[in-house]
Amino acid sequence: MYHPRELYPSLGTGCCLGPPQPGADSSFPPALAEGYRYPDLDTPKLDCFLSGIEAAPCPLAAPPPLPPLPPALGTEPAPPAPDALHSLPGVSLSLENRELWKEFNSVGTEMIITKAGRRMFPACRISVTGLDPEARYLFLLDVVPVDGARYRWQGRRWEPSGKAEPRLPDRVYIHPDSPATGAHWMRQPVSFHRVKLTNSTLDPHGHLILHSMHKYQPRIHLVRAAQLCSQHWGGVASFRFPETTFISVTAYQNPRITQLKIAANPFAKGFRENGRNCKRERDARVKRKLRGPEPVATEAYGSGDAPGGPCDSTLGGDVRESDPEQVPAPREAAQAPAPPCGGSSAEAYLLHPAAFHGAPSHLPTRNPSFPEAADSGRPAPYSAAFLELQPGPGGSGYPAAAPPAPFASHFLQGGPFPLPYPGPGAYLDVGSKPMY
């Protein structure tokens, strides 16, 4: 485990990362800050994100660089701990399903992206320790490009193939339990399994927008927030797990990844060797179609789960069955009274309909009046909309496909703040990168 103070000694111990406080000096050019603002929003409406966050004693003007990302996929064993940028002393995160991620990473993880949005699998499943049980925090996730290259599958491995596409607006997924107390977050693992990835630059749902055939790195951000709404800032911790690096694709390139996904993802059960959608079954269906209707005999295979049958699974691994991510908890678990974050892992997230999917389309965007959540840790059942920040007239100054910058850079660079708070489970655009 890397301690943040070791990674970022420049932060010191008394410095919190945060937006410029009222009256505080900031090196952020006012003109540039202006570029982040919504022309159609009244300033007071912006006061709804990260409100009540405790004042940072020492806002920083420039972000410290993250350590270099790992080299090519699968070429080097991932370090056992996340890299972190962090002003929350003592807080540490660990990747719950790290073994599964490592398995994918050893092959070269690929994530499907579609216009409608596709979930990540494996999902980031995090356990956190060291939080103040009484304080409240937000959990965020974003995905940043690893390098400035576009990749191509060369039959056996991924290789850089030219320059990356211009970087898209950054969007941040806000965990629907946010904000919740430290005790709440530490009670059980925090799952981001409902995060969706899309390649649609005009995506209206707020999914995280990625380019196909590019390498990305998910990051987890923890923000201390005393209340839901405030103009103050209480510290941030950003983590990334090198083994979660992936290449976005619109169709799987590496058949080994396909096999792993089918074997590990319960929704792909039908494609396993004993599934009715396995290749053998599909071929048989095609033949039956060509020959015309005839008595269907597929039931002879039974449920497909019977051991020793003609389609015995050879992929259903031990890891998968023991991994809570692949094995949904019994339905009773979801029905039983559970703590807000889900006494039984991800099941609790099912208590927050639509929240993980970002903002429902019928909800107004840029909701300025997100309901104050009582300290029950239970967020409102619906999220507000995501927000999209366009580059301002001053220009962002970011090169296309720039190397990943710390999430906190948005704040560290002095603005814009406060960000509009789109509500838990929604996505927040903090992008300042030119789209084209």
Place this chain on the structure above:
DNA sequence: TCCGCTTCCACATTTGAACCGT
């Protein structure tokens, strides 16, 4: 025009939430 790469879409199947009746 051809070819290769990439994207898109319909499809069958599985899962789980919602609904309804008992």
Place this chain on the structure above:
DNA sequence: AACGGTTCAAATGTGGAAGCGG
């Protein structure tokens, strides 16, 4: 209120067609 069955939306990878550029 609890339970069980049914329905339906959402999720999965597949495979072929379409689009695009060299």
